[in-house]
Amino acid sequence: MNRSQQRTVRWSPFVLSIVALFGLMRAASSDEARLGVIRTPTDFTLTAQDDKSFRLSSLRGKVVLVSFVFTTCNGSCPATTHRMDLAARALAKAGLSEKVHLLSISLDPARDTPAVLRDYMRLYDIEAKRWTFVTGTQKEIDEVLADWGMWVRPAANGQLDHPSRVFLLDPRGRVREIYDLQYFRPSWVREDAQFLLKESDKR
Amino acid sequence: MTSKRFLAVLVVLGVSSTATFNAPAPGETCLSPFVKRIERPEKYLYVFCVDADAKDNDFLAVIDVDAASPKYGEILYQLDLGSKGNETHHFGFTDDRTHIWGCSLFSNRIFVIDVASDPARPKLVKAFDSAKDTGLSGPHSPYAIPGRMLISFLGGKDGGVPAGLAEFQNDGRFIRTLEMPKDAPYGYDVAIHPDLNRMITSSFTPPKNYRKPLAKMDLKQFGDKLLVWDFRSRKVLQTLTTAAAPLECRWSLKKDAKHGYCNCALADSIWIWEGDDEGKYTTRKLCDTGKLPVDLSQSPDGKYLFVSCFASDEVQQWDVSDLKNPKLVSTVKPGVEPNMLHLTGDGKRMYTTNSLLSTMDRSDDFWVRLIRVGPEGMKMDPKFKVDLTKFKTGPARGHDMLLY
Numbered sequence: 001m002n003r004s005q006q007r008t009v010r011w012s013p014f015v016l017s018i019v020a021l022f023g024l025m026r027a028a029s030s031d032e033a034r035l036g037v038i039r040t041p042t043d044f045t046l047t048a049q050d051d052k053s054f055r056l057s058s059l060r061g062k063v064v065l066v067s068f069v070f071t072t073c074n075g076s077c078p079a080t081t082h083r084m085d086l087a088a089r090a091l092a093k094a095g096l097s098e099k100v101h102l103l104s105i106s107l108d109p110a111r112d113t114p115a116v117l118r119d120y121m122r123l124y125d126i127e128a129k130r131w132t133f134v135t136g137t138q139k140e141i142d143e144v145l146a147d148w149g150m151w152v153r154p155a156a157n158g159q160l161d162h163p164s165r166v167f168l169l170d171p172r173g174r175v176r177e178i179y180d181l182q183y184f185r186p187s188w189v190r191e192d193a194q195f196l197l198k199e200s201d202k203r
Numbered sequence: 204m205t206s207k208r209f210l211a212v213l214v215v216l217g218v219s220s221t222a223t224f225n226a227p228a229p230g231e232t233c234l235s236p237f238v239k240r241i242e243r244p245e246k247y248l249y250v251f252c253v254d255a256d257a258k259d260n261d262f263l264a265v266i267d268v269d270a271a272s273p274k275y276g277e278i279l280y281q282l283d284l285g286s287k288g289n290e291t292h293h294f295g296f297t298d299d300r301t302h303i304w305g306c307s308l309f310s311n312r313i314f315v316i317d318v319a320s321d322p323a324r325p326k327l328v329k330a331f332d333s334a335k336d337t338g339l340s341g342p343h344s345p346y347a348i349p350g351r352m353l354i355s356f357l358g359g360k361d362g363g364v365p366a367g368l369a370e371f372q373n374d375g376r377f378i379r380t381l382e383m384p385k386d387a388p389y390g391y392d393v394a395i396h397p398d399l400n401r402m403i404t405s406s407f408t409p410p411k412n413y414r415k416p417l418a419k420m421d422l423k424q425f426g427d428k429l430l431v432w433d434f435r436s437r438k439v440l441q442t443l444t445t446a447a448a449p450l451e452c453r454w455s456l457k458k459d460a461k462h463g464y465c466n467c468a469l470a471d472s473i474w475i476w477e478g479d480d481e482g483k484y485t486t487r488k489l490c491d492t493g494k495l496p497v498d499l500s501q502s503p504d505g506k507y508l509f510v511s512c513f514a515s516d517e518v519q520q521w522d523v524s525d526l527k528n529p530k531l532v533s534t535v536k537p538g539v540e541p542n543m544l545h546l547t548g549d550g551k552r553m554y555t556t557n558s559l560l561s562t563m564d565r566s567d568d569f570w571v572r573l574i575r576v577g578p579e580g581m582k583m584d585p586k587f588k589v590d591l592t593k594f595k596t597g598p599a600r601g602h603d604m605l606l607y
Contacts, residue, residue, distance in 0.1 A: 036370070036379045038350070038351065151299075163239075165350050178348075178349040179349055183237075
C-alpha cells in the first residue's frame with residue numbers, strides 16, 4: 001500500500017461519514033415537505049362527556065385526531081364519526097391506541113350537553129378511553145372555531161352548515177394535516193400518525 | 204362500530220347514503236376536487252377584471268346569471284380591489300366555497316374575497332404581498348386543499364426561476380414554500396387527484412419574461428415539463444416532457460381514469476399524461492388544436508374537452524372517448540381572442556372571457572359571452588353578451604371567472 005492509498009484508507013471513515021451526513025440531510029429535507037406545520041392552536045378548556053373539565057394540552061405527547069360534529073346532524077357528521085371510528089380501528093391494529101387519541105368538538109353546544117354526548121357515544125359504541133367528546137358555552141365553542149379556521153351557520157333545512165374537515169395534531173399540539181371527509185382514508189391517518197410519532201421519538 | 208350498526212345509526216338519523224358519503228358533483232371541472240360544489244343552477248358570475256389602461260383600480264365584477272332574474276346578464280356590482288396595475292389573473296375558491304382567492308401576476312398581490320356573507324356584494328377581506336413570505340413571484344393558480352390554499356407561482360424571488368408552490372391557511376396566514384427542482388424550474392398550473400395521491404404541475408415562463416411585450420419575450424425561457432408529485436408528501440416523483448408551454452392541467456373525470464390533459468400553448472396542441480398500474484407516468488400528444496390554446500375545460504362525464512384558441516379566435520370541442528382517436532366535434536367563434544372558459548356543474552353552459560395578459564392582448568373589445576353545450580355540440584347564446592368596455596373607468600380586461 002503506498003502513501004496515497006494509506007491516506008485514502010485513513011480518510012475513508014471521515015469521507016464516508018460526510019457522505020452519510022449529506023445522505024441524512026437529503027432525507028431530512030425530503031421529509032420536511034411531508035406534513036408541514038400548519039398552525040399551533042391555542043390551548044382551550046371545554047367540558048367532556050363525563051362533565052369533567054378537559055384541556056387540549058392534556059393530550060400533549062400523543063397524536064390527536066380532531067373532528068367537529070353535532071349530534072343531531074343528518075348530513076356529513078355521521079360519516080365523519082364513522083370514518084374516525086375506522087381510523088381508530090386502523091390505529092389499534094397498528095398497536096397505536098395508546099399513542100393516538102380522538103377528539104370530537106361539538107358544533108352545537110346548546111343542544112349537545114355532556115349527557116347528550118354520552119348518548120351519542122353509546123349509539124356509536126365509542127370507548128371514552130380512546131375518544132373524548134367535548135362541549136362548552138357558545139362563546140367557548142365560537143372561540144375554538146375561530147382559532148381552528150372553522151365556522152358553523154344555520155342551513156336552510158334547519159340543520160347547521162359547516163366544513164367537514166378532520167385535523168391531525170402532532171405530539172406537540174401542532175396541526176400537521178387537515179383531511180377532507182371525502183378523501184379521508186384510515187390507512188393514510190395511520191401512516192401519518194406513525195410518521196409524527198417517529199419524528200417525535202427522534203427529538 | 205360494525206357496518207350494520209353504522210347503517211342502523213344512519214336510518215335513525217334519516218341520512219341517505221348519498222348524503223352520507225357526500226360525493227362532490229363532478230361539474231365545474233376546473234375547480235379543485237376539494238371545493239364544495241353548488242347543487243343548483245348558478246346565480247352569480249364573478250369576473251376578475253384588470254383596468255385596461257392600468258390607470259384605475261382593478262376590480263371584481265358580479266354578473267347576474269340567474270336565468271329567472273329580471274337583471275339576467277347585467278353587471279350588478281363592482282368590488283374595488285383598492286390598487287391598480289396588478290394584472291389580476293386567476294381565481295380559486297377555498298374548500299368551503301366561502302372565499303375567493305385572486306392572484307395578480309404583476310404586483311404579486313393576492314386578494315382574499317368573502318363571497319358567502321353576501322354573494323351579490325362580495326367583500327375584500329385581505330390583500331397581501333405574496334412575495335414577502337414565500338420568496339416567490341408571479342402567483343398564478345389558487346387551488347384549494349383542505350383548510351388551506353395551494354398557490355403555484357411562476358417565478359422566484361428575483362422574477363426568474365426556479366418557480367415554486369406555496370401554502371397558506373384559508374385566512375391568508377403563510378404556511379410554507381416548495382421550490383421547483385433545478386432541472387424543471389418553471390411553474391404554472393396545479394391539479395390534484397386525491398384518490399391517486401398524485402399532483403401535476405405545469406410550466407410557463409417567469410415574470411422577467413412575461414412582463415415584456417409579446418414580441419420581446421424570449422421563447423427559450425418557456426418550460427416544456429410536467430412534474431408528477433406524491434401529493435401527501437409533496438415530493439416530486441417524475442419529470443415528464445411535453446411540447447412548449449404546457450398550461451392548464453385537468454385530470455380526466457372518467458371513472459377509474461389515471462390520465463389527464465394539458466394544453467401546450469406554444470405548440471398548438473393538447474397533450475396527455477397517462478399512468479400505469481405501477482404509478483409511472485408517460486406523456487404524448489393527443490391532438491393538434493387551433494392557434495395558441497390557452498384554456499382547457501372538460502365535460503362532467505370526461506367525454507369532451509373544450510379548448511379556447513386565443514390566436515385563431517375559436518373554441519373547440521374534442522370528443523376524447525377514444526384516446527387513440529380524438530375527434531373535433533364542434534367549433535364556435537365567440538369573438539376575438541377567446542380565453543378563459545368556465546363550464547357549469549351540469550355541463551350545459553360555458554362562460555368565456557377574452558383577455559389573456561395585457562402584454563399579449565391584441566384587441567380592446569372585452570366581453571363575457573356564453574356558449575351553450577348540447578347534444579349537437581356548442582352554440583353561442585346570442586342573448587348573453589356582457590360588455591366590459593363601458594365602465595366609468597373605461598374598458599376592463601376580464602380574465603378568470605367563478606360561479607356562485
